[in-house]
Amino acid sequence: MKRTMTLNLSDAEMSVLETMCEEKGLSKTALVRQALRLYKSVDDRLARGEKVFVESADKSEKVELMVL
Amino acid sequence: MKELIDRVFLLNRATGRFEDADLYHGLDSTNLAHIEGRWRPLFELRRREAKASLQTLAEVNAEDAHWEWGKKALAALNDPFLFDFFVLECGGSTQAIMMTRKGGQDCFSRHPEHQRVPLIYVEFLATAPWNRPKLVAEPTYKGAGRALVGTAVSLSLEEEFGGRIGLHSLPGAEVFYRDAIGMTDLGADSEGVHKGLRYFELSSSDAATFLSVQH
Numbered sequence: 157m158k159r160t161m162t163l164n165l166s167d168a169e170m171s172v173l174e175t176m177c178e179e180k181g182l183s184k185t186a187l188v189r190q191a192l193r194l195y196k197s198v199d200d201r202l203a204r205g206e207k208v209f210v211e212s213a214d215k216s217e218k219v220e221l222m223v224l
Numbered sequence: 225m226k227e228l229i230d231r232v233f234l235l236n237r238a239t240g241r242f243e244d245a246d247l248y249h250g251l252d253s254t255n256l257a258h259i260e261g262r263w264r265p266l267f268e269l270r271r272r273e274a275k276a277s278l279q280t281l282a283e284v285n286a287e288d289a290h291w292e293w294g295k296k297a298l299a300a301l302n303d304p305f306l307f308d309f310f311v312l313e314c315g316g317s318t319q320a321i322m323m324t325r326k327g328g329q330d331c332f333s334r335h336p337e338h339q340r341v342p343l344i345y346v347e348f349l350a351t352a353p354w355n356r357p358k359l360v361a362e363p364t365y366k367g368a369g370r371a372l373v374g375t376a377v378s379l380s381l382e383e384e385f386g387g388r389i390g391l392h393s394l395p396g397a398e399v400f401y402r403d404a405i406g407m408t409d410l411g412a413d414s415e416g417v418h419k420g421l422r423y424f425e426l427s428s429s430d431a432a433t434f435l436s437v438q439h
Contacts, residue, residue, distance in 0.1 A: 193327020
């Protein structure tokens with residue numbers, strides 16, 4: 157069963173959402189759903205004491221990803 | 225807990241006739257009992273035979289014999305937000321089983337046609353040992369693996385991922401995914417948990433082709 161919610165976004169937030177939907181070929185619902193899954197996936201790893209890093213394309217820089 | 229979601233057809237190679245097979249979302253203790261009580265003994269027998277005849281597990285199509293489906297099911301049931309399970313039953317037995325991931329790591333396309341867009345990642349897919357050429361002399365059912373790949377494609381469409389799916393293949397299954405399913409071989413991972421395994425992807429356009437072919 158799916159449930160419906162209303163999401164209030166600023167113009168800037170909505171603009172980013174619409175741009176990403178266009179780039180990824182997803183509806184707003186599908187994109188928010190995927191963002192939530194990614195967030196949870198990362199958060200689960202951090203909760204287990206793991207670390208998530210982002211590496212630059214040339215591998216010269218590596219920073220730890222922090223999430224809320 | 226499982227729910228019947230579709231009915232598909234498997235070719236019984238012995239009779240030459242198609243039989244109804246029930247496709248379920250989820251799995252229950254009966255499926256795990258089939259795997260432990262019916263699949264595992266056959267896998268073990270062939271594993272011992274292969275070892276005695278100096279064959280590799282890939283050569284006898286049994287590289288996944290060690291997979292512990294009970295543990296995988298537990299992990300998936302604890303996190304239905306990210307994972308789905310599907311089983312295919314026919315002739316009173318579990319004929320194939322699949323675990324998919326729909327978010328987080330591995331769920332982004334590497335295909336040059338549409339890099340970084342989301343996809344369904346097939347974590348594990350296995351058919352019953354008696355359905356596998358090379359593992360048994362006379363395989364029973366044909367089409368179980370393809371039916372579950374089709375299920376992953378359907379899930380991808382339902383999630384608005386355009387039918388895209390990705391997976392890492394064991395060496396013995398590479399020909400199946402490349403030639404029988406039509407997935408693109410994007411090479412072996414050089415690092416990470418799938419290091420050494422080749423990564424295959426079904427692009428949106430390949431998914432459309434896959435679905436248009438009569439099986």
